[in-house]
Amino acid sequence: MAGIRLPPEDSDASQARHPVASDLISDDDRSVAADSWSIKSDYGSTLDDEQRHADASEALSAVNFRAASDYSSDKEEPDAEAEQSMLGFQSYWDSQYADELANFREHGHAGEVWFGADVMEIVASWTKGLCSEFSQGQLSNHVENAITESAGQQKEFSNWSVLDIGTGNGLLLQELAKQGFSDLTGTDYSEGAIDLARSLVAREGLTYIKFMVDDILETKIEQRFQLVLDKGTLDAIGLHPDGTVKRAMYWDSVSKLVAPGGLLVITSCNSTKDELMEEVDAYNQRRNSPSQGNEAGGEQEPSRLTPLFRYVDHVRTYPTFMFGGSVGTRVATVAFQRIVETS
Structure with a gap:
């Protein structure tokens, strides 16, 4: 089942004043917003871990699986402001x-x-297995030698260049390091997140993990990576009042960061596997639409007639539950491959 839905775009949205931290944040609001957005575990918290998971799970169920009667025709339209979130603003994360x-x-x-932590460990171990299969050529229909060439003739997955966008405290990269990856980079638009991530890897003796301040929507990074991961960043982007536009910007930026033949692994609590696949299909179609052709309005280049991303696989081991006659999970992790374009 899907998570929080964005309202239709409002033509006045771009005129709205960008909220500052004092408008958005209180200790109570931060706690409620964070717990309602994701299931969390803690490293060193004084709170009981099982209780935190139970509280967060209950909040997620309330947010992500609203009963159909809540949207019946005899009710008012959902409040647009309520369906957006402070988690869509950089001021919150700062x-x-x-x-x-x-x-x-x-x-x-x-x-x-x-x-x-359980989801983080699943993502890391599952991604390792997926990359290993690609390295060994065990997955069918993947582009032969594409990853090998972009990795400088290194077939072993541990040598792949890895980028974690919206890395936060960088704990996912630490987990990937445990799985054998060594060329690891994390980016986040919050300087505080990068400072924390650097402090944590220094404490763990993992100083080969690199971090930099960068906004995925206006990325300054020119390198392409064999593996790009996103755990919650697309979710947060979608919670901005201009989320629809910003999600389109996201795909334009990500397409420049994933090496030809490389993998993009997205973990979301706000979109199902099928919804992420539909979003990728929509991006592929938008990219190949006539409006994206040459300025003369002539024929499109042959390379632009090919989808840029294709579905590869998804995590099947997350716990499932039944709601409204449908089976779902609270988290989806889906891998896409960037197709090698031919001239």
């Missing part, structure tokens, strides 16, 4: 990571593990 960085310096806590 405040969040300022607090987590201060907490680390005072108590040594690593901070939150968004979606939970």
Whole structure:
């Protein structure tokens, strides 16, 4: 089942004042927003871990699986402001990571593990297996030698260049390091997140993991990576009032970061596997639409007639539950391959 839905675009949305941190944040609001957005685990929290998971699970169910009667025709339209979230604004994350960085310096806590430590471990181990299969040529219909060539003739997955966008405290990259990956880079638009991530890898002796401040929607990175991961960043982008436009910008940016033949692994609590596949299909179609052709309005280049991303696989081991006669999971992790374009 899908998560929070964005309302139709409002023509006045672009005229709205960009909220500042003082408008958005209180300690209570931050706690409620964070718990309602993802199932979390903690490294060093004084709170009971099982209770945190139970509270977050209950909040997720309330947000992500609203009963159909809540949208019946005799009710008013859902409040647009209620369906958006402070989690779509950088000011929220700057405040969040300022607090987590201060907490680390005072108590040594690593901070939150968004979606939970169990999900993070599943993502890392599943991704390792997927990359290993690609390296060994075990997956059918993948582009022969595409990843090998972009990795400088290194077939072993551990040598792949890896980028984690919206890395936060960088704990996913630490988990990938445990799985054998060594060329690891994390980016986040919050300087506080990057400062925290650097402090944590220094404490763990993993200083070969690189971090930099970068906004995925306006990325300055020119390198292409064999593996790009997103755990919650697309979700947060979609919660901005201009989420529809920003999600389109996201795909334009990501397409420039994934090496030809490389993999994009997205983990979401706000979209199902099928919805992510539909979003990729929509991007492929938009990219190949006549409006994207040459300025003369002539024929499109042959390479632009090919989908840029194709579905590869998804995690099947997340716990499932029944709701309204449908079976679903609270988290979806889906892998897409960037197709090698031919001239």
